[in-house]
Amino acid sequence: MERRRRKISLRELSSRMPEGLRLSHATLSEIERGDRRVTVDDLTVIACALGISPVTLLMPVHSPDIGDNRPVAELTGTPELPVRRLCDWVRGDAPPTETEDAHEIEAYRRQNLPRWLWDADASASDGAIGEGHGRRGEGNDG
Known part of the structure; x- marks a missing residue:
């Protein structure tokens, strides 16, 4: 597609x-x-x-031009989830379970993302990733 x-x-x-x-x-x-x-x-x-x-x-194909407003979707091995939650889970930004608890979401991120990405939001504004954070095997944790 x-x-x-x-x-x-x-x-x-x-x-x-x-x-x-x-x-x-x-x-x-x-x-x-x-x-x-x-x-x-x-x-x-x-x-x-x-x-x-x-x-x-x-992510599942979303085609609004053919009337596809899929509010939920699934990937192999996942339950049917709201598309936004599924995308957040694939990116490692939030658990697949429904939660608005900021502490639970941050705990999930820290458990599932390399340490150097924990503060990605803060460093994204200046374009910095941080020292020694290249591809796998080049100094990152994941």
Whole structure:
């Protein structure tokens, strides 16, 4: 859906992927048809090639243009949840259970996010991530 919305062919999407991680246009077609399961590596390389967050690919498609106002959705292994709560859970920002308790939400974030992201809201305003916080294996906790 995202690929078509951006008017990118399967061959173009494949060519945007780094050598060694490149998925063929045939493999991408199988993924889109649901004939092939997607690994985490596939997910991240496809998202990067599309220039979007992996969360965009994980979340159910929302198409208001065809009357899809889906107030609830589910992912494999989750119960049906309000779409906003499901997205917050996928991002690690809140538990999938219904709560407005700020302490409970913050406790969940601290349990599920790397330590350097705990104060992400404070550092986001100045664009700083913090010292030694690169990709996995480059000094982060997660």
